[in-house]
Amino acid sequence: MSDAMIEFREVTKRYAGLVANDRLSLTIRRGELMTLLGPSGCGKTTALRCLTGTIRPDAGRILLDGRDVTEVATHQRELGMVFQNFALFPHMTVRDNVGFPLMIRNLRKEARATRVQEALRLVRLEGYAEHYPRQLSGGQQQRVGLARALVYRPKVLLLDEPLSNLDAKLREEMRFEIKEVVTRLGITAMYVTHDQAEALALSDRVAIMNRGRLQQLGTPEEIYETPNSRFVAEFIGLSNFLEGRVASVRGATMTVTASGLSIHTPSLPEVAPGHKVLLFVRPNEIEILPAATPADTNVFPARVEKTTYLGDTMDYRLMLGEGVELRVQADARHRYGAGESVRLRWPRVRSWRANEE
Amino acid sequence: MTLLKAYLRGLREGWFVLGYTLCVCLSVFILAPFLMIALRSVGKGWFGKLWLPPQLTWDWYRWAIEVGNIPEVMKNTLIIGVIAVAVSTVIGIFAGWAFGRRQLPGKELLMAIVLLPRMIPPITYALGVAKIFYTLELVDTHLGVALAHVSVCAPFAILVLSATFEGLDERVLEAASVCGANTVKRFFYVVLPLIMPGILASMLFSFTHSYNEFTLTLLTYGPNTVTLPVRTYLAVGDGYWEITSAMAVIMVVPSLAILAMIQRRAKPEKLVGGFKGV
Ligand SMILES: Nc1ncnc2c1ncn2[C@@H]1O[C@H](COP(=O)(O)OP(=O)(O)OP(=O)(O)O)[C@@H](O)[C@H]1O
Numbered sequence A: 001m002s003d004a005m006i007e008f009r010e011v012t013k014r015y016a017g018l019v020a021n022d023r024l025s026l027t028i029r030r031g032e033l034m035t036l037l038g039p040s041g042c043g044k045t046t047a048l049r050c051l052t053g054t055i056r057p058d059a060g061r062i063l064l065d066g067r068d069v070t071e072v073a074t075h076q077r078e079l080g081m082v083f084q085n086f087a088l089f090p091h092m093t094v095r096d097n098v099g100f101p102l103m104i105r106n107l108r109k110e111a112r113a114t115r116v117q118e119a120l121r122l123v124r125l126e127g128y129a130e131h132y133p134r135q136l137s138g139g140q141q142q143r144v145g146l147a148r149a150l151v152y153r154p155k156v157l158l159l160d161e162p163l164s165n166l167d168a169k170l171r172e173e174m175r176f177e178i179k180e181v182v183t184r185l186g187i188t189a190m191y192v193t194h195d196q197a198e199a200l201a202l203s204d205r206v207a208i209m210n211r212g213r214l215q216q217l218g219t220p221e222e223i224y225e226t227p228n229s230r231f232v233a234e235f236i237g238l239s240n241f242l243e244g245r246v247a248s249v250r251g252a253t254m255t256v257t258a259s260g261l262s263i264h265t266p267s268l269p270e271v272a273p274g275h276k277v278l279l280f281v282r283p284n285e286i287e288i289l290p291a292a293t294p295a296d297t298n299v300f301p302a303r304v305e306k307t308t309y310l311g312d313t314m315d316y317r318l319m320l321g322e323g324v325e326l327r328v329q330a331d332a333r334h335r336y337g338a339g340e341s342v343r344l345r346w347p348r349v350r351s352w353r354a355n356e357e
Numbered sequence B: 001m002t003l004l005k006a007y008l009r010g011l012r013e014g015w016f017v018l019g020y021t022l023c024v025c026l027s028v029f030i031l032a033p034f035l036m037i038a039l040r041s042v043g044k045g046w047f048g049k050l051w052l053p054p055q056l057t058w059d060w061y062r063w064a065i066e067v068g069n070i071p072e073v074m075k076n077t078l079i080i081g082v083i084a085v086a087v088s089t090v091i092g093i094f095a096g097w098a099f100g101r102r103q104l105p106g107k108e109l110l111m112a113i114v115l116l117p118r119m120i121p122p123i124t125y126a127l128g129v130a131k132i133f134y135t136l137e138l139v140d141t142h143l144g145v146a147l148a149h150v151s152v153c154a155p156f157a158i159l160v161l162s163a164t165f166e167g168l169d170e171r172v173l174e175a176a177s178v179c180g181a182n183t184v185k186r187f188f189y190v191v192l193p194l195i196m197p198g199i200l201a202s203m204l205f206s207f208t209h210s211y212n213e214f215t216l217t218l219l220t221y222g223p224n225t226v227t228l229p230v231r232t233y234l235a236v237g238d239g240y241w242e243i244t245s246a247m248a249v250i251m252v253v254p255s256l257a258i259l260a261m262i263q264r265r266a267k268p269e270k271l272v273g274g275f276k277g278v
């Protein structure tokens, strides 16, 4: 038995004039919760629909549990899915909605009732069995959708932005509930979202998509700590970018000149002086020090332009050297005011090779 | 100042009274002929300048039913109505599905053609139908008359059912498939219940149309397929006003029953089966 539960192999789907999925290759392991993350319109739902079989990819294969299902009809793929817009059956009560997959599978009535009861308890909707979808709030409908997807214990659960219609508090609650349920039942889950916080909090691995392509695949830490492109870095969290040229390479470190500053950073493979690179620092990875701090490696003078109080942190906009604007988030206990001169220490700088124009 | 205000208020109330009076007059105007017929159907010895009939009687109804052979006629009307409804609904379901669910090339033109029988004068249309039916020997058969009715009932069914199918949520159907339902189960458990209000509405409308249809029946009926409107019309020729009136009233009763049914059952929100949160 192989380790892969879901496999996209070079899946391509074109719509008139645009490629919604562009040679998408992705493997989701058994029991894993993978998040598909990307901006609106990048082809996440399209990928899920290729997997459910409601649309046919123009090219590529899709494997479920080692079996090629590209030509298999939707109803034979044995998937559970929570839809972006609930898609409950409006003419059925909550009980019948949740019981639908069981009824289709000709489960006996008593067995069905117990399973439905179980599923409703799981999503904490026991009291609503006789309600119709239109009588429920958005969050409750969403949970009915989850119960319907889980009720026949599918091996694979797909969730298409299942929390997008909920308020912030409920979203947070449901996030952990879903994670808990999926882990407890040992389901392989593919979770689609465009909310990066959700993706980081939930997933075993995150797949970042952009314009129908896979940009990066990795654990939440990998994605956050070592983004492989400017797109990923920008999409996951705030970032500062600086363009520069390599001045010298000395073993594992190199010196980059950017906006008149000499910045030390771990060197890149096959990099030579003169190469163009893009430097990247997270706002919470910069330390703000008093102006009197002695000069050192990666310590630069700057001036505070604007401050914003965010509760536990302060958000600073600083001007560095020759007109480079930086964003820094630091502890709110020690504050600097606008106009104040400070020194910034960059303990950690990452870089990528940039294209030469 | 106060005088002016009082005057304005008077004017406003005057308008209200006037409007109300007009509404009542209109109702009377609409209802008057019917009241007249209803009265005549139960009046006896109602001649000359009398305001109201001097005597009331059910005799005319007995006469109407016996002489006019109403049970037979009613049976014809119902058989024709049921056939017309069945055929129109089946046509409506298929055409409505095509119109509502598919990207048809030239959709507007097709819809216009479908609605054509309703637009051209019935008599013009009826003449053509009659001509064809004579050659096909469909005249004076229940099926023939019903088929003639279909030409006006089906456009209605198609119109109503196209809207119904258009309102079907694609994502709900997708959900049914993902839940494991094949095409047949999906149709019976999800599609059919969701379009049922539309089907009922189209059946009701088709039936009332067939039931009231006169022109098309007149040119395709025969001794074995006399319907209520035609029988009533023929009775006028016989010259017995009281009996004709009784027939007319008999004819109205099922229509009123259907109207009551529609008012009771067909709630607008039931017709669309919409749901919150999308
Ligand atoms: N049926 C369709 N016909 C034509 N274009 C489509 C169709 N469905 C999707 N698209 C296009 O394909 C692209 C990807 O759509 P998709 O629904 O997969 O986006 P998404 O990543 O799910 O976005 P969101 O986060 O907003 O749900 C979009 O640009 C969309 O306009």
Ligand SMILES: [Mg+2]
Residues within 6 Å of the ligand: A044, A045, A046, A084, A160
């Ligand atoms: Mg989507």
